[in-house]
Amino acid sequence: MNSIEKGSMKRGEFLRSLGLSTSTLMAFYCLGTTMTACGSSDDDPNPNPDPGTGTGISGTTTGSNINFTVDLTNSNTSKLKTNGNSIITGDVLVAKTTAGSYVALSKICTxxxxxVAYRTTSNDIFCQSHGSTFTTAGAVTNGPATAALKTYTVTVSSDGNTLTVKA
Ligand code: FES
Structure with missing residues (x-):
């Protein structure tokens, strides 16, 4: 009996100490989780990564050999089925103009x-850095830019669900 009482006492002491330890551990855990969460968002070197396979874009979207497809059935790119919408992937801006035609241009202001970005309200391309504007065919309509944006060929599949963009 004496050993059981000693055991009960020890268990009670253990539970009390465990309660303190649990609180302490939870405080450290929460603090650690918060710090980890903050650290991961602050330290993310690429918070807006280019879409890749599985996001509706497949192929080369940067550099001099632009050649990629856009799956318009993918939720990330399906807005391009609606006039006046655009996406940017890699170095390329793809838009469906307000008139319903597809265009693809370099997103890099000359x-x-x-x-640059597509503007639905004026159906043109705009660079917010210094105010240059371009037609959806890439021609300069307002400086300081003086050279046209590079354009790419866009082909629509017969079912209308896939765009192929090539240099
Ligand atoms: S970088 Fe586009 S207008 Fe200056």
Whole structure:
């Protein structure tokens, strides 16, 4: 009996100490989780990675040998079935104009190389860095850029579900 009582006492002491330890451990765990979460978002070197296979884009989207397909049945790219929408993948801006035609252009502004974007309201290409504008065919309509944006050929599959973009 004496040994059992001693055992109960020891178990009680153990549970009390475990309670403290659990609280302490949970505090450290939560702190560690918070710090880990903060660290991973702050330290992410590429928070907006280019889409890859499985995201609706497949092929080469950067460099001088542009050649890729866009799966318009993929939820990441299906907005391109609607007029006035665009995506940027790698070095390329792909848009479906407000008139319903597909265009693909270099996203790299010819002024100082900053990224351009498609504007639905004016159906043109705009560089917010210094205000250059381009037609959807790449021609400069407003400087300071003086050279046209490089354009790519877009082919639509017969079922309308796949775009092929090539240099
Ligand atoms: S980089 Fe585009 S207008 Fe200057």
């Amino acid at each position: 002024h100082e190389g900053n990224p």
